[in-house]
Amino acid sequence: xxxxxxxxxxxxxxxxxxxxxxQFARSQFKRSFKDIxxxxxxxxxxxxxxxxFVQPIxxxxxxxxxxxxxxxxxxxxxxxxxxxxxxxLHETAFLTMPVPFDEIDALFFISSTGLSTPSLxxxxxxxxxxxxxxxxxxxxxxxxxxxxxxxxxxxxxxxAYPEAKVLVVACELCSLTFQPQDQSKSNxxxxxxxGDGTAAVLLTGEKAASKYTRLKTVPKVLGTQSVxxxxxxxxxxxxxxxxxxxxxxxxxxxxxxxxxxxxxxxQFLHQLxxxxxxxxxxxxxxxxxxxxxAYLESLxxxxxxxxxxxxxxxxxxxxSSATVLxxxxxxxxxxxxxxxxxxxxxxxGPGFSSELLLMKWEGLS
Numbered sequence: 001x002x003x004x005x006x007x008x009x010x011x012x013x014x015x016x017x018x019x020x021x022x023q024f025a026r027s028q029f030k031r032s033f034k035d036i037x038x039x040x041x042x043x044x045x046x047x048x049x050x051x052x053f054v055q056p057i058x059x060x061x062x063x064x065x066x067x068x069x070x071x072x073x074x075x076x077x078x079x080x081x082x083x084x085x086x087x088x089l090h091e092t093a094f095l096t097m098p099v100p101f102d103e104i105d106a107l108f109f110i111s112s113t114g115l116s117t118p119s120l121x122x123x124x125x126x127x128x129x130x131x132x133x134x135x136x137x138x139x140x141x142x143x144x145x146x147x148x149x150x151x152x153x154x155x156x157x158x159x160a161y162p163e164a165k166v167l168v169v170a171c172e173l174c175s176l177t178f179q180p181q182d183q184s185k186s187n188x189x190x191x192x193x194x195g196d197g198t199a200a201v202l203l204t205g206e207k208a209a210s211k212y213t214r215l216k217t218v219p220k221v222l223g224t225q226s227v228x229x230x231x232x233x234x235x236x237x238x239x240x241x242x243x244x245x246x247x248x249x250x251x252x253x254x255x256x257x258x259x260x261x262x263x264x265x266x267q268f269l270h271q272l273x274x275x276x277x278x279x280x281x282x283x284x285x286x287x288x289x290x291x292x293x294a295y296l297e298s299l300x301x302x303x304x305x306x307x308x309x310x311x312x313x314x315x316x317x318x319x320s321s322a323t324v325l326x327x328x329x330x331x332x333x334x335x336x337x338x339x340x341x342x343x344x345x346x347x348x349g350p351g352f353s354s355e356l357l358l359m360k361w362e363g364l365s
Contacts, residue, residue, distance in 0.1 A: 002158035002166075002221045003209035004151070004359070006094040006202040007329035008087030010080040011316070012054040018043050018192075024057055025191045032183035039185070042192045047289045047310065051195030051317035053175040054080075060178050066244035069176045073114030077171045078123050080198035081109075085128060085169060088200035093333060096214050099202060101128050103165050106135040106157055110146040110170040110321045112238075113177055113245065120171065143236060144285050145349020146170060146321030147199070152224035152355055154203045162205040171198040172320035177238075177245035186249040193288050197319035199326055210364045215332065217339050219359040225268040228353040229260060237350040253287070253348075257294035261354060265299060265344070268356050280337055281305050285324040285347035286313035308335070321347075337361040 016024075022043035030036045053060075054076045089099040107130070109121035116123070119138035124130075142149050150168040158164050174194035179187065209218055229235075235253060239246040269275055276299055286292050286309040295301060295309075303310075308331040312323060319326065324347045337343060338361065345357040 001206065002155040002203045003206065003213070003364070004201060004203055004219045004221070004328065005209055005213055006088050006091045007325060007332065008084045008089070008091055008200045009326060009329060010083035010087070010198045012052045012076070012080070012196050014053045014056050015050060016053060016057050017050045018048050020057065021051065021191065024060070025188060028061070028180055028191070029183060029188050033188070039188060042189055045289065046192055047314055048193070048317045049314050052197065054173050054196050055175065060175065061180060063180060063243070066242065069244055070114050073173050073176050074116050074120070076173055077111065077114060077120055077198070078127065081120060081124050081169050081171045081200070082127050084198045084200040085124070085167060088167070088202050092214070094214055095212050097212065099165065099212060102131040104130055104134055104167050105161065105164040106137060106154070106166045108137045108139060108150045108154055108166065108168045110139050110142065110150040110168065111172060112141055112143045112146060112320060113172045113174055121169070124169070141350070142321060143349040144287060144318070144320050144323070145347045145351070145353055145355050147324040148285065148345055148347035148355035148357060149226065150321070151201065151203070151221070151345065151357055152226065155221040155224055155357065158203060158205055163207065164205060165208055166203045167200055168203065168325070169198070169200045170322040170325055172196065172322050174320055177247065179243050179246060181243065182246055186247050190247045190249055193318045195317035195319050197316055197322040197326060199322045199329065201325050201328065206364070213364055215336070217336060217361040217363050219343065220362050222358045222360055223272050225264070225356045226353065227264050228351045233351070235350070235352040254290040254294040256352065257291060257348065258298045261348070262298045264354055265356065269358065272358055274342060274358065276300060278342055279305070279344050280341045281331065281335070281343040282309070283324065283327045283331055283343060283345040284309045285327070286310065287318060287348065288313070339363045
């Protein structure tokens with residue numbers, strides 16, 4: 001079984017509070033929406049207080065070519081991925097000693113906000129002292145669901161290779177996809193939600209977990225489930241234009257969650273011998289306030305079970321695939337479960353799809 005041992009993160013330095021973001025949106029969209037004041041309420045009602053961007057907010061007011069934005073994505077993503085991985089493998093709050101780079105057996109790299117060939121994991125191999133035999137698994141296009149999917153694929157790798165040490169890196173620079181000439185309501189709402197962030201998670205088998213963990217109890221992944229809804233490709237994703245990535249963001253996402261996710265969660269838990277009553281915490285990709293509300297209502301959860309998701313959303317907004325890894329880190333830093341308690345980790349993404357993991361906390365140290 002796979003154990004989640006450590007999480008490291010890297011945030012851009014340009015911190016923007018939500019009021020400044022609302023003023024930016026007003027300047028960008030006021031000519032296209034007569035009811036701009038009503039629409040800007042989304043910035044106040046979304047329970048987001050701040051976000052972080054790789055460029056100063058004034059930079060986004062001007063048009064930039066797709067080439068310029070993508071080159072910036074490669075440069076910044078590599079720098080932040082390097083920092084997140086370093087923190088993950090050296091985090092003294094989680095680890096008794098650093099984990100050597102050359103002991104990493106596989107590297108899963110998750111992103112959907114830029115393009116690179118060779119993929120960014122290859123570039124990361126050249127700036128950190130990994131073994132040249134490290135297996136690289138770039139995963140592109142899973143959007144907000146990518147972080148949870150990366151954890152799932154790492155768990156499956158460790159089931160095949162129980163001695164392995166595996167890194168999952170999720171890097172999303174959502175701000176670089178913003179197109180000022182896109183005056184759609186989806187782009188306006190996206191401007192109220194998305195931020196930039198990078199996270200790295202270390203998963204290992206039991207032997208390495210016992211050696212390295214500092215935590216009293218450690219989450220062990222018991223199983224995973226991936227589900228794709230039929231004929232739902234238009235719910236979220238990108239349209240690709242000459243200027244880059246144009247956001248597709250359906251207003252129906254919260255109602256889709258309410259009507260669809262509970263069945264998937266109940267089925268998954270039942271297969272593993274559990275029910276929602278057994279779940280102590282849900283480490284969910286928050287998406288936005290309406291998504292969290294849909295989780296609470298459809299799964300009959302209590303506010304405290306989504307505390308880390310709400311806190312990450314408040315401090316950083318929606319960082320696409322990286323967000324759920326920030327939620328994992330926040331929980332491991334600020335809360336804990338007793339040995340034997342179980343929790344869910346999950347995210348939703350383009351497809352329309354869900355990725356779920358069930359974890360049980362165990363004492364190893």
